[in-house]
Amino acid sequence: MVAYESPGLVNDIELITRVVAGDAAAERELYETYVDRIYRLTFRLAGDDELARDYTQATFIRAFEKIGSFRGESSLSTWLHSIGMSVTLNGLRKTKRQRSREAPIEEGSTAAFARAEAEPDLKERLARAIDSLADKYRTVFVMHDVEGYTHEEISGTLNIPVGTSKSHLFQARSKLRVMLADFAPEWVS
Amino acid sequence: MTEDKFESFLKKTAQSYNTPPARVPRDEMWAAIQAKRAAGPRVVYGGGATYVVGQRRFGTKVWLGAAAAAMLLVATGVGIGRWTASPGAQSGVSPLPMNGVVAEGQAPTGVPDANPAGASGSTSGSVARQPAAVSRHPGAVAAANPDASRPSVGGVDRNPASAGSTGSPTNRSLRADQLVAVQHLSEAEALLTSFRTRSNTDQQMDAALGKWARQLLSNTRLLLDSPIADDPQRRPLLEDLELVLVQIVQLSPGSTPQDRDLIEKTLQQDHVMTRLRTAIPAGAQRGS
Numbered sequence: 001m002v003a004y005e006s007p008g009l010v011n012d013i014e015l016i017t018r019v020v021a022g023d024a025a026a027e028r029e030l031y032e033t034y035v036d037r038i039y040r041l042t043f044r045l046a047g048d049d050e051l052a053r054d055y056t057q058a059t060f061i062r063a064f065e066k067i068g069s070f071r072g073e074s075s076l077s078t079w080l081h082s083i084g085m086s087v088t089l090n091g092l093r094k095t096k097r098q099r100s101r102e103a104p105i106e107e108g109s110t111a112a113f114a115r116a117e118a119e120p121d122l123k124e125r126l127a128r129a130i131d132s133l134a135d136k137y138r139t140v141f142v143m144h145d146v147e148g149y150t151h152e153e154i155s156g157t158l159n160i161p162v163g164t165s166k167s168h169l170f171q172a173r174s175k176l177r178v179m180l181a182d183f184a185p186e187w188v189s
Numbered sequence: 190m191t192e193d194k195f196e197s198f199l200k201k202t203a204q205s206y207n208t209p210p211a212r213v214p215r216d217e218m219w220a221a222i223q224a225k226r227a228a229g230p231r232v233v234y235g236g237g238a239t240y241v242v243g244q245r246r247f248g249t250k251v252w253l254g255a256a257a258a259a260m261l262l263v264a265t266g267v268g269i270g271r272w273t274a275s276p277g278a279q280s281g282v283s284p285l286p287m288n289g290v291v292a293e294g295q296a297p298t299g300v301p302d303a304n305p306a307g308a309s310g311s312t313s314g315s316v317a318r319q320p321a322a323v324s325r326h327p328g329a330v331a332a333a334n335p336d337a338s339r340p341s342v343g344g345v346d347r348n349p350a351s352a353g354s355t356g357s358p359t360n361r362s363l364r365a366d367q368l369v370a371v372q373h374l375s376e377a378e379a380l381l382t383s384f385r386t387r388s389n390t391d392q393q394m395d396a397a398l399g400k401w402a403r404q405l406l407s408n409t410r411l412l413l414d415s416p417i418a419d420d421p422q423r424r425p426l427l428e429d430l431e432l433v434l435v436q437i438v439q440l441s442p443g444s445t446p447q448d449r450d451l452i453e454k455t456l457q458q459d460h461v462m463t464r465l466r467t468a469i470p471a472g473a474q475r476g477s
Contacts, residue, residue, distance in 0.1 A: 028219070031215075031219060031222070032215065035213060035215055035218065035219075036213050036215075039209065039213050039214075039218070040209045040213070043207060043209035043210075044206065044207045044209065045207070046207070047207040049210065049214075052209070053214065053217070053218055053221070056218055057218050057221050057222050057225065060218075060222050061222055061225055061226060064226065122202060123202060123205045126199075126202050126203060126205075126206065127205070127206050127207070130203065130206055141203075142203075142206070142207075145196075145199060145200045145203055146200075146203045146204065146206055173195070173196065173199060176199060177195055186198065
């Protein structure tokens, strides 16, 4: 898991000041500091390298455009992740709409059923189960259980209360448990 | 206990979910970011971004909205133009006013006496047909007739020849309608005059008049269905004319004098001839 750490408020302010002043090296430094975390998270949610790159690039482009309005109410890391999640989730919604329009409904449902029957492998089944979760549950689950973000960090990034983050995680796990019930012997043992 | 085992199992197994590549393509993404920023809006730190001159400033929706607004504006303008150009919307302007319709031998009401010297002694046919000096300009009327302080009939120049010389296309269209109406009414007057003066025993003449009347009847009905009949005075005249023409068309070669008298009575009771002559401006070539 990747720890979710900020270089510190003092460093944040210094870096932002330099970026705002037009220091190109500071821009690159900010990018290098956060790009791995942003890219990993967008890749986890998108499941596609090209989409993950697009979303990461869009995140930094938007961040450089708006960094002058950053007030320091949250850490720079939280602020960047917030932009990254907004870009990613909006992009995925668009992609999902496009794909649902392109694939006929009957064909899609038949394919999903056939895949479930033909892929008994646990990892594949888990991946399908996570994909089937609602976005709000899936995002919290991926951030917490896969990428290791705390509920406080998730709360700041997604702009939701900590309790809501916990509730979404509980809901996600419950649904996954039901969907993976036939694999119960594997976690009981 | 089972719950904890499931969470542990889930976290462990979920690590394989959409596993990102070990190497993050930092340099490629940085190059793409720089390229997009160079091609896109110029960054201005301070919360906003200025746009490079010549780049798209507004979205497609804004342009579509502007185009729709422009079309609406044009359509509204055309609509207002057409409405104001329609005969019904022009207050006080009639292509061929007939306010001066009176019984034969009487001075037409609302028509200034354009011939103060000898109008009282004129024949019945010429009483109403003195519009040559009637003009849109009160000054011109006053010059022709010092006593005529009242405006001209309907405020309209009744001389189609002068009316067609100037004006917008819409006005020219109205004047063309006026000319058609005048020509038709002149022809009708000629027919009715011929009918009244013909010999009662001339069956050949009756047949020719019947053919002529049939042609005029068709034209009358066409005019009744056209904007020319929108004039409140002209429509009753055309309707009465239609009735008379139907009677003439229905006259058989062997019709009795009583049948002809019936038509004559209709002409007299409805003052058709007088109204026709009033409607035809002086100088118009009747029957041509």
